[in-house]
Amino acid sequence: MTSNRRTFAIISHPDAGKTTLTEKLLLQGGAIHLAGEVKARGQARRARSDWMKIEQQRGISVTSSVMTFEKDYDGETITFNLLDTPGHEDFSEDTYRTLTAVDSAIMVIDAAKGIEPQTRKLFEVCRLRSVPIITFVNKVDREGRPVFELLDEIADMLALDVSPQMYPVGMGGEFKGILDFASGEVVVPEGPSKEYRGKRVAGFDLPDEVEENAELAQIGYPEFDLEAYRNGDLTPVYFGSALKNFGVTELIDAIAKYAPPPRPQPAGEEQISPDRDEVTGFIFKVQANMDPNHRDRIAFMRQVSGTFKRGMKLTPSGLGKPIAVHSPILFFAQDREIADTAEAGDIIGIPNHGTLRVGDTLSEKNDVRFTGLPNFAPEILRRIVLKDPTKTKQLRKALDDLSEEGVIQVFYPEIGAQWIIGVVGQLQLDVLVSRLEAEYKVGANLEASPFATARWIKGDAAAVKKFEDFNRANLAKDRDGDIVFMAKSPWDVNYQAEQHPELTFSATKER
Ligand code: GDP
Numbered sequence: 124m125t126s127n128r129r130t131f132a133i134i135s136h137p138d139a140g141k142t143t144l145t146e147k148l149l150l151q152g153g154a155i156h157l158a159g160e161v162k163a164r165g166q167a168r169r170a171r172s173d174w175m176k177i178e179q180q181r182g183i184s185v186t187s188s189v190m191t192f193e194k195d196y197d198g199e200t201i202t203f204n205l206l207d208t209p210g211h212e213d214f215s216e217d218t219y220r221t222l223t224a225v226d227s228a229i230m231v232i233d234a235a236k237g238i239e240p241q242t243r244k245l246f247e248v249c250r251l252r253s254v255p256i257i258t259f260v261n262k263v264d265r266e267g268r269p270v271f272e273l274l275d276e277i278a279d280m281l282a283l284d285v286s287p288q289m290y291p292v293g294m295g296g297e298f299k300g301i302l303d304f305a306s307g308e309v310v311v312p313e314g315p316s317k318e319y320r321g322k323r324v325a326g327f328d329l330p331d332e333v334e335e336n337a338e339l340a341q342i343g344y345p346e347f348d349l350e351a352y353r354n355g356d357l358t359p360v361y362f363g364s365a366l367k368n369f370g371v372t373e374l375i376d377a378i379a380k381y382a383p384p385p386r387p388q389p390a391g392e393e394q395i396s397p398d399r400d401e402v403t404g405f406i407f408k409v410q411a412n413m414d415p416n417h418r419d420r421i422a423f424m425r426q427v428s429g430t431f432k433r434g435m436k437l438t439p440s441g442l443g444k445p446i447a448v449h450s451p452i453l454f455f456a457q458d459r460e461i462a463d464t465a466e467a468g469d470i471i472g473i474p475n476h477g478t479l480r481v482g483d484t485l486s487e488k489n490d491v492r493f494t495g496l497p498n499f500a501p502e503i504l505r506r507i508v509l510k511d512p513t514k515t516k517q518l519r520k521a522l523d524d525l526s527e528e529g530v531i532q533v534f535y536p537e538i539g540a541q542w543i544i545g546v547v548g549q550l551q552l553d554v555l556v557s558r559l560e561a562e563y564k565v566g567a568n569l570e571a572s573p574f575a576t577a578r579w580i581k582g583d584a585a586a587v588k589k590f591e592d593f594n595r596a597n598l599a600k601d602r603d604g605d606i607v608f609m610a611k612s613p614w615d616v617n618y619q620a621e622q623h624p625e626l627t628f629s630a631t632k633e634r
Pocket of ligand 1 (some may be wrong): 138141144262264366
C-alpha cells in the first residue's frame, strides 16, 4: 500500500521566508487545524508561565507545531503534515528533534543571500538521517544573485548534487516568469497590482540569454533522479516568491509527486514498516507546563505504523504499562468531522502528566523500541550555580526532569561538584532559568565554563577505561551515565581523536 501522507519540515535561515511560505502552502490546501490552537486554548485558561512570557517578549514560538493540509491530485487526496521548526536564530534541540520526525524537508534559500549559517546547520542534521531535500530559491521578485552562482554554492557548500527544475526569466524588476523545464511552459505573473498568480504559457518568447542559460542549466547539472533525491544525495531546485505566492504550486506538487511517503523507522536491528498492523510511534517533542499548577504536558508522537483510534491503549517504553489515549490531539482538516483516526506519518498530541518523554516509543504490544533519536553535542556549556546551596536535591531533580524533557542536557563532571548545562541555542538557557524558578522554586545562575563542546566516547571497554584514567578532569557523565569528553575547543576534540584512533568521539548520541 502506498501512503498518501507527506510529512515534512521547512529548513531555512531566519528571514529567508519560511513563515511566508508556510502561509502560502496552507492556502494551497484546505487548511487546517493549527497546533497553535492547542497553545491558544492553554493560554486562555490561566496565568502564563514565565516561559511563555519569554515567547511573547521575543515574539517567537519556543515550540514547534504541526499543520496539516490536503490537496487533490486526479482523485487522490494527498495529506501534508508540515512540522514547524522555531524560526529564530536561537534554535534549540527541539528544532533538531523535529527533523527526526519528518520524511523530507524543503530548504528555503533567499536568492540574494544563498546558503546561510543556519540553513547549513539544519541541513547537516537532515543529512545525518539522509532526509531528502527539495530546494526552494525564494524572493525571485527581488534582485538576487546569479542563478549559476546560487546553484554552485548549494552544490559546493552542502556537497550535494543539484538538479534545477526551473529557470527564472529575469529577477527583480526584470522578472517575467519562471520556465518550467518539465513542461516547457513559462509560469507568468497575472492579475492586478503584481499579484502573481501563475498562468502557464506555452511557447513563451524567451530572451536569448535566458534561453541559453536555461539550456546550460539542464545540461550542466545532473538530471533529476528520484532515487538519488530520496537517498539525500541530490536536491531538485525550484524558484519562486513566497510573498507573491509564485512557484508555490509547483513546489507543493513536487512534494506530492517526489517526496517519500512515511519511511520505515529503525528499531535496533529491525526496520518498522509503515504497513505493520499494530500502532507504533515515538515521541519527538514534549510541550510542557502549559499550566504551571498542573504540570500538564502534550507529548507529540510521530506515528510510524498502524491505524490509531481514539481511546486506544498504547504502552510507552519508559513506563512498561499501557495508557489509554482518550483525548489525543489530531491535527486534521477542519471542514471534516473531527477525525478519530490517524495513520503512519501523522502526528498525535497526547496530553499527559509527565509520563511521556522525548525518545519514548509507544506501541500496542510493547514489542518495539525505536532507536536513532539522537542527542546533539551541545555548543554552549555553562556551569550552574545555586543561589541557595541547600537546594542541591531540588536542583538535581529539576535538571533530571528538564533533561528528560529535552530542554537541556546535563553533565556531571567526574571531578568536582559543579554541574554543567549543555544546550545548542542560547534561548534554551533562558528557558531553563525561568522554568527552574517558576516550576521548581530553585534560583540558579549560569556561569562561564571552561568547556566549548562535548563528545560522547565510545570504544572497547578497556580502551575507554584507560582514556578515563588519564583524562578524568575533562570527563563527565550524562544523565544516562554515559561518558562524555568535555572539550575546551574544537581543536581539542580533533587532537584527542587523532591521539586515540581506537575511540570514537561522537557529536551525537542515539538513545
Ligand atoms: P522567516 O524568518 O524565514 O520566517 O521569514 P518571513 O517569512 O518572516 O519573511 C522575512 C521577510 O521577507 C518578510 O519581510 C517577508 O515579507 C519577506 N519575504 C518573504 N518572502 C518573500 C518573497 O518572496 N519576496 C520578497 N520580496 N520578500 C519576501
